[in-house]
Amino acid sequence: MKSRAEVVIIGGGVIGLSIAYHLGKLGVEDVVVLEKNYIGSGSTFRCASGIRAQFTDEANIKLQKYNIERWKRLSDELEHDINFKQSGYLFLATSEEEVEVFKKNIKLQNRLGVPTRLIGMDEAKEIVPPLNTEPFLAGAWNPEDGKASPFHVVYGFAKKAKEFGVEIYEYTPAVDILVEKGEIKGVKTEKGIIKTGIVVNAANAWAPVVNEMAGLKRDFIPIKPYKHQLVKTEPIAEGQIEPLTCPPAWNDSYVIQDGEDGGVICGTGLEKLTHLDDVQPTYDFMREVLKWATKIIPALKYVHVVRQWAGFYAKTPDSNPAIGKINYIDGFYIAAGFSGHGFMMAPGVGEAIAELIVKGKSKVPLDWDWYDPHRFERGELRSAAFQIG
């Protein structure tokens, strides 16, 4: 293991690896990623794979519009097929009031260049052939949203980062961060100390533990692990439920066909504040999610469920991540608390943090004030980022 590095990133999920890749691309030598388990194991490999610009506030829409442009080019950039598909997101309204809310959101999205439109149920049925159209009045449809393979994205970022000289140490937890006179001096691992002047906390649900290692209060950025679960069915014919299809009023339930094997991933808003070791799937979730999924797509009744798993939404009080410099310690940065949106935000966030470290600013349209890690201490909350997949 290296004894010195220019930057040490704690957390080998999609965010940490994207930061490492972008630092390597900018020519930073000696970047180390520390991952306590295997890469992707924390939250990335447990996500539902969706990527969207259909948010309801300016900061997230702008960032995600940019991210979709990045996702389109990412397979070429990484020279690895990450299976990105612009299969769209289809939100479904169950009431006139909701249709009005959709219209308002669409107006904002259109103003910022995201081509979402309100569609009728005939068109929705063409997009998702087995959809139960009867309960719904209209859909908000953005054909540019999509999905990608979390497995191949993590592998692709890691592979390319290594080509740039980044070292990725798996099964190597950080145990302490060395700070002297308000400056980062190094990171202690179970396998030795790595001297460095810059640490990035990319540990998402585990980020408070890492902040504590640096001598900060554990919850000065209040990120809490909420257990979310998914079930997955056997493969069905291609082209049945390609977009993420979600009636938000039905407890944020959604269905989406996996872009690789064609199985249907089913999620719902049933969540539980838990501890960092609890990724145990539960039977109450299985029943709840399938109740909604079979209402959205009745034919799913006849499809076999093959897998269920759990992971964390690393949630902040306003469901927006903490991204930027931590002002108390020179050389300490954070990109964590993604509240279920880390996967879809990873390319742009990695680029922005890498540029911030190297150049002190970034050309990524990321609103640093909006995501300011210190906002919680000041008692500021953003409007809650629109959740789901």
Place this chain on the structure above:
Amino acid sequence: MSDKKNIIICRCNEVAQEEIEALIDQGVTDIEMIKRLLRIGMGPCQGRTCLPMVISILSRKTGKKPDEIKLPATRIPVRPVPAGVLVGEMESDGNEE
């Protein structure tokens, strides 16, 4: 018997021995990553057929002892069950109530 293209290790997702060995040769030696990149053990059999064979290939190619290679997590419902049964609308033989 040496046509590794035709030796299927994962029957659910049709993964051949050759693909697994090629990935190991590229340096991917963690069973968790092999499983995900090739989608082994994630189909209807949930790894019961294939993962022990992947372990033996890994063991042969890397020199690790089979019992040093940890099996990936087993996921419920263990065997495939129709969604209609799980929501209580169908009998377990697949007939509607």
